[in-house]
Amino acid sequence: MANIKLNKDYINWLNEVKSKVRTAQVKTALAANRELILFYYELGRDIYEKQKKAKWGSKLLEQLSNDLKAEFPDIQGLSKTNLKYCSNFYQFYSISQQPVDQLQNTELQTDEVAKKLSQQLVDKIPWGHNIQIFTRAKNIEEAKFYIQQTIENGWSRDVLALQLKSSLYSRQGNAITNFKQTLPAPQSDLAQQTIKDPYSFDFLTMTKSYNERDVEQKLVEHISKFLLELGKGFAFIGRQYHLEIDESDYYIDLLFYHTKLKCYVVIELKNTKFIPEYAGKLNFYLSAVDSLVKADDDKP
Structure with a gap:
């Protein structure tokens, strides 16, 4: 019997299966990430509302972190620091940024919130990337720019941090050029996007x-x-x-x-x-x- 591993049809089919496995892995990871981002947003909303209404003060985050870690010792992301990030995450996209009033309604159902978050693309990148962006970006427009660039270029967290530190958003496309007059239209937009001034x-x-x-x-x-x-x-x-x-x-x-x-x-x-x-x-x-x-x- 011929060695199946050397069979051309088998090799082609195996490559297809491998491709499907990798696609499934990506879809699963994205789905899990989407749920995690939604959870952190809603947790941040709850923390913000409790601190505002119940007036429990700064002790709330420490106490909540201790209680949650005692109940769920194997779950990461329940530290006091991360709980504060959750609150800041909610405030950045729903409180401090007036243009994004579609997220300010705390009565929105979970599926509605998920849809709004998806529109902002925040559920398309990992939580660590999101922290880098909402703690450094000045507004929603800047945050969305970095999210889009991260998705388009496949940036690691370190690369994203470097781009944020060097203020890519304020430099991207700011150089004065005459490309729109001297290059074909399909090229001019691309050229404009790749030119930055000043370089760092x-x-x-x-x-x-x-x-x-x-x-x-x-x-x-x-x-x-x-x-x-x-x-x-x-x-x-x-x-x-x-x-x-x-x-x-x-x-x-x-x-x-x-x-x-x-x-x-x-x-x-x-x-x-x-x-x-x-x-x-x-x-x-x-x-x-x-x-x-x-x-x-x-x-x-």
Whole structure:
């Protein structure tokens, strides 16, 4: 009898089953997360209401935490700190943010609350991610931006914390560009979203005097954080990228490729005040890349 493990039909079917298992795992995890977020919201609402009406004061959280942990010793998330987060979670989305009045009605049924939370996307990300967002975001609009970016880019909690710390929301798309006038419409929106001003390179931790090559070296050493700062879609091609033109050698400081815009991106580093000659050199490199590196189906 032939070895079933080597049978092509079996292998194809096995891959389908594996895919279904992984899909089921994701759906199960999302369903569990949705219930947990709903529970924390309603618990936060109850805590807020009790503190406001019963006037039990600051001792309520400590006493409630002790009693719940005594009854449910194996359940995490019942600490005093997390109970306070629950209350803050409820207040952020229902009390302090006036535009979200659809959550302010404490008489809403559980399924209605779940629907409203789902509209805010908060039940689509883990509780730890939510804590990062509602404790740092200034308003609902900013919170929703970070939630959407987390979902779209699959950010870990550490990556999300980094983006919050560097104020991505206030920098995203703020750079003044003429892309809408000079690029095709399908590209211009993407280009605008990937351009940020100013960039934040705190991770370089460079305190002494430095030259352009020092900055270049540090950026390459921290390429993962550098790519995060540039924005989604950037792929690192090389440092001191060599071009030979008319039997002369030229070297681009940093060369990237953008997977969304389908084009190469040239970066020249200067640690002096801008002068027009720099733009001329950069345009020379752009033309050279378009002529020598770019494929036919790449954009300029």
